[in-house]
Amino acid sequence: MIYQMNNNETVASVFMFSLSIIIIIGVIIFFVYWGDKIQLIRRKKWLALISIIPGIIASIIFFLNQFTEYYTNFALNIILTLAFSIILAFILKQIAFNTIPYHEIRELSVLEKGTNLLLVKNLVVHYPLYKGLIKRQVGAVRAVNGITFDIKTGETFGLVGESGCGKTTVAKALLGLIEKTDGEIQFHQKVIPQKYPSYLRQKIQIVFQDPDASLNPRMKVIDIIAEPIKNLMGITKKDEIRKIVMKLMEEVSLKREHLDRYPHEFSGGQKQRIVIARALSCNPELIILDEPTSALDVSVQAQILNLLKHLQRTYRYGFLFITHNLAVVNHIADRVGVMYLGKFVEIGDTNQIFESPTHPYTKALLASRTEIDPDNQEISYVIEGEVPSPLFPPLGCSFNPRCSSDAKTSDCEINFPNKVEVEKGHFIWCVK
Numbered sequence: 001m002i003y004q005m006n007n008n009e010t011v012a013s014v015f016m017f018s019l020s021i022i023i024i025i026g027v028i029i030f031f032v033y034w035g036d037k038i039q040l041i042r043r044k045k046w047l048a049l050i051s052i053i054p055g056i057i058a059s060i061i062f063f064l065n066q067f068t069e070y071y072t073n074f075a076l077n078i079i080l081t082l083a084f085s086i087i088l089a090f091i092l093k094q095i096a097f098n099t100i101p102y103h104e105i106r107e108l109s110v111l112e113k114g115t116n117l118l119l120v121k122n123l124v125v126h127y128p129l130y131k132g133l134i135k136r137q138v139g140a141v142r143a144v145n146g147i148t149f150d151i152k153t154g155e156t157f158g159l160v161g162e163s164g165c166g167k168t169t170v171a172k173a174l175l176g177l178i179e180k181t182d183g184e185i186q187f188h189q190k191v192i193p194q195k196y197p198s199y200l201r202q203k204i205q206i207v208f209q210d211p212d213a214s215l216n217p218r219m220k221v222i223d224i225i226a227e228p229i230k231n232l233m234g235i236t237k238k239d240e241i242r243k244i245v246m247k248l249m250e251e252v253s254l255k256r257e258h259l260d261r262y263p264h265e266f267s268g269g270q271k272q273r274i275v276i277a278r279a280l281s282c283n284p285e286l287i288i289l290d291e292p293t294s295a296l297d298v299s300v301q302a303q304i305l306n307l308l309k310h311l312q313r314t315y316r317y318g319f320l321f322i323t324h325n326l327a328v329v330n331h332i333a334d335r336v337g338v339m340y341l342g343k344f345v346e347i348g349d350t351n352q353i354f355e356s357p358t359h360p361y362t363k364a365l366l367a368s369r370t371e372i373d374p375d376n377q378e379i380s381y382v383i384e385g386e387v388p389s390p391l392f393p394p395l396g397c398s399f400n401p402r403c404s405s406d407a408k409t410s411d412c413e414i415n416f417p418n419k420v421e422v423e424k425g426h427f428i429w430c431v432k
Contacts, residue, residue: 013070017063020078024055028085032093035236047092055085097234111285111316113154116189118174118286118318122146123183125169129391142390143169145342146183151286154316158333158350160323160365162387166342167322171288174320175206187286202232205279209291211271215263222259225249225278232282248277252307269300276307286318293328305332326365330354335425338362341398342390345417348426359428360405397431 032048058081063070070077126140144166151157159167172178174185176196185192187200208214215224225248226241235241246256252273263271272292279287289308293301309332312319321333329336329350336353338346338361346359357363364383385402388394394401400412409431417429 009068009071013063013066013068016071016074017059020059020074020081021056023078024059024081024085025052027082028052028055028089031086032089035093043096047089047096051085051089051092053085054088055081058084110314111153113152113316115153116150117153117155117187118151118320119184119186119189120150120170120174121148121184121186123148123170123173123185124181125166125173125178126181139391142342142393144173145393147337147339147342147344149337149344149347151318151320153285153318154312155335156312156319156321156333158321158323158329158336159339160326160329160336161339163324164387164390165339166390167339168290171206171290171320171322174286174288175204176200198232202228202282203284204286204288205282205284206288206290207272207275207279207292210295211268211275212263214275215271217263220260220262221245221249221254221266221274224263224274225281228278228281244281245277248280251280251311252277267300268296269303272296272300272304273307276304276311280311284317286320288320288322290322291324292321294323294325301328308332326354338365341388341393343398344429345399346426346428348422352423352426356422356426358422358426359430360403360408361399362428364402364404 028051029048032044032051059077062073062077062081066073066077123144124146125144126142128137129139129141130136131138147170149157159170161167169178173180176192179194187203192200219227222242222245225245229235229241229244235244242259245259249255249258254270254273254277258266258270263274266274276292292308293304296304305328308319311317319332321329323329333350335348336350337344338353338359340361346353346357346362353362354366357366361383368383383402384404388398388401394413396411396413396415397403397417400408403412412431415431417431420428420430422428
């Protein structure tokens with residue numbers, strides 16, 4: 001009978017000891033990973049592992065000393081062991097926080113105009129297609145097929161073309177949201193590695209096309225704008241964050257009383273201003289604008305464009321402006337790249353592109369613009385045919401099936417286009 005009681009106590013003690021180890025590991029991992037700034041610490045796993053060790057050692061000592069009585073003292077034992085580990089974890093977290101390489105945002109920094117900001121060399125992005133049970137690759141969608149361009153501080157580079165030509169894919173590749181197949185992307189003359197570095201999340205920001213889809217409807221405006229400040233900059237003091245957010249809202253012409261409202265309480269233009277303020281919150285240097293005005297009324301578009309130009313004049317950001325609207329590009333861009341089926345067909349200064357377009361596709365785009373004319377309400381020009389599939393692009397010049405140029409020959413169906421300099425800084429890709 002006594003033997004059976006001792007055996008039951010031993011089993012209970014072993015079970016409680018095992019349970020205490022699991023509790024210690026779970027609680028310490030939660031405590032270590034809890035907090036806004038912890039994601040800025042690189043060696044979180046080591047911090048958690050070191051913090052768990054004292055608790056496990058203490059549990060082992062208590063178990064060996066108490067053995068069959070361990071289960072009766074379980075509550076006291078678990079409190080003491082957790083205290084050892086939590087105290088060590090707290091100390092290590094404070095030491096780690098003090099070594100985080102971040103700076104406080106006091107004012108938006110002003111960049112030196114005209115310095116090299118972004119360089120894209122022969123960027124290629126293919127989306128692989130898989131088929132069958134073993135997921136065998138049977139092809140690839142050639143979304144971007146070897147483009148090169150650069151952006152300087154204080155400059156806006158416009159990226160135009162029809163839907164499906166690869167404009168947004170370029171933006172995603174710059175942001176590290178998709179993996180590039182080939183090519184090189186340099187930021188401040190340093191190659192961006194395949195594993196996207198965290199500091200570039202501060203330096204390269206994006207303004208999405210649809211503000212409703214990019215704003216969390218359950219968060220107040222102050223929390224939406226403050227999120228990157230906490231996550232990327234490591235600033236967590238509420239008073240300091242509120243001051244920073246108020247300053248950013250003033251920059252985009254929003255008022256103090258808007259801070260504690262939800263996104264559904266704003267108009268479309270105001271929502272886009274909130275998205276722009278969030279993009280500015282990390283002191284970026286390059287801002288990617290993916291159709292930022294397409295969902296807005298014409299009058300609101302003008303306000304947003306003027307706001308962007310004001311911010312660029314003040315802080316000299318570099319802009320990559322992606323749009324279908326040629327009138328918007330003409331208003332805001334310094335240089336323009338015209339894309340067709342994943343490649344550039346023409347690139348040059350805005351005046352060169354709009355006043356002396358050379359490539360047949362560029363001419364067709366400009367001719368198909370809709371203009372307000374009370375005497376002539378017909379659409380003046382429509383590009384013939386459909387955009388070929390990027391899965392099976394045509395041989396030779398990709399635009400040759402739709403080209404209506406007088407210079408078109410049979411060579412266009414065989415030979416690849418050459419880069420031709422029309423004038424200084426103005427290039428086209430054409431067989432002839």
